[in-house]
Amino acid sequence: MQNKLSFHQSSASLEIIGLPDYSNNENNDQISIISQWKLTIVDKPLIEGKIEHLGPIMDAFYIYSNLLIKNETPIYKSKLIDIKADNLHIHNIVLKSSKPNVNPLNIKIGNTSLSDTVNCFDQLNESSKVRIKKTMVSNYIPKKGRLGLNSKVKFLNFIMPPFIAIFSLILCSSIFIYFYNPIEDKEKNELINPE
Amino acid sequence: MRKSYVTNNIKLNEFDALIRITVEMSKYLYPYIREILKSKEDIEENSVIWNDFNTRFIELIKERFNIDSMRVKKLLNQAENDEIIINSLLILSFCISKQGYQKLKNFLYDF
Numbered sequence: 169m170q171n172k173l174s175f176h177q178s179s180a181s182l183e184i185i186g187l188p189d190y191s192n193n194e195n196n197d198q199i200s201i202i203s204q205w206k207l208t209i210v211d212k213p214l215i216e217g218k219i220e221h222l223g224p225i226m227d228a229f230y231i232y233s234n235l236l237i238k239n240e241t242p243i244y245k246s247k248l249i250d251i252k253a254d255n256l257h258i259h260n261i262v263l264k265s266s267k268p269n270v271n272p273l274n275i276k277i278g279n280t281s282l283s284d285t286v287n288c289f290d291q292l293n294e295s296s297k298v299r300i301k302k303t304m305v306s307n308y309i310p311k312k313g314r315l316g317l318n319s320k321v322k323f324l325n326f327i328m329p330p331f332i333a334i335f336s337l338i339l340c341s342s343i344f345i346y347f348y349n350p351i352e353d354k355e356k357n358e359l360i361n362p363e
Numbered sequence: 364m365r366k367s368y369v370t371n372n373i374k375l376n377e378f379d380a381l382i383r384i385t386v387e388m389s390k391y392l393y394p395y396i397r398e399i400l401k402s403k404e405d406i407e408e409n410s411v412i413w414n415d416f417n418t419r420f421i422e423l424i425k426e427r428f429n430i431d432s433m434r435v436k437k438l439l440n441q442a443e444n445d446e447i448i449i450n451s452l453l454i455l456s457f458c459i460s461k462q463g464y465q466k467l468k469n470f471l472y473d474f
Binding site: 178233234236237238239256257258278279280282283284286287290291293294 | 394397400401403404445446449450452453454456457459460461462470473
């Protein structure tokens with residue numbers, strides 16, 4: 169008997185079907201071995217697949233949503249799924265079947281369905297009852313954030329002014345050293361005061 | 364951008380607290396955020412919600428922001444502010460999960 173878990177968010181719902189990993193002493197209600205998943209978006213065709221398709225599809229949605237809000241060109245393309253924005257409100261999803269001679273499925277969803285779907289994936293990621301290999305994008309941390317942009321900028325602001333001051337002092341001093349010749353100056357003094 | 368004569372920099376803990384408040388509020392207000400986005404999707408059928416929201420948004424900007432600033436003027440321009448508002452609403456709607464705080468922080472750092 170397989171376990172079923174559902175995650176709902178307004179117009180989208182995600183169903184995960186699978187078994188617990190008994191060799192890991194897991195509870196009966198847990199799912200670690202996912203055999204099937206189904207994503208239902210109201211008024212749209214059912215999207216379903218195997219475990220190997222779930223990760224890439226979740227990644228696609230996360231990457232696309234990140235591109236969308238960063239004002240970069242919102243286009244995502246992969247072997248399994250393409251997503252691109254038709255306009256500010258409509259997103260065009262093309263799901264390509266791994267089976268031969270099966271036409272790709274075209275779905276157009278709005279901003280609300282997109283955010284509902286992303287929230288369903290978030291619920292799945294956060295669920296303690298489903299053990300899923302964390303996708304690399306769900307915990308997406310931008311490079312700037314990862315390096316601690318704030319602290320880096322603060323540190324640079326703190327360290328840069330004294331450095332610039334020291335360098336400018338060194339530069340000015342070296343120019344004067346170049347023009348000023350102490351031996352020549354000594355000889356001049358001797359000529360003025362021969363004693 | 365704010366209508367203020369004091370230029371105080373926000374402290375890190377205040378920034379964190381504001382993010383937490385924003386995330387908690389967006390969890391609570393998600394159905395409304397959704398409705399506003401939805402009304403813009405089919406504006407011909409249901410333009411009332413979007414128009415009400417936009418009017419109130421502009422009122423608040425005029426009340427609290429420095430309207431002489433070019434960036435604020437862009438926010439007030441109804442022809443240009445659609446994208447900014449939709450993006451902001453989308454960011455809020457993506458951050459209603461338990462990890463919403465971290466997500467919103469990452470989005471803001473990446474801005």
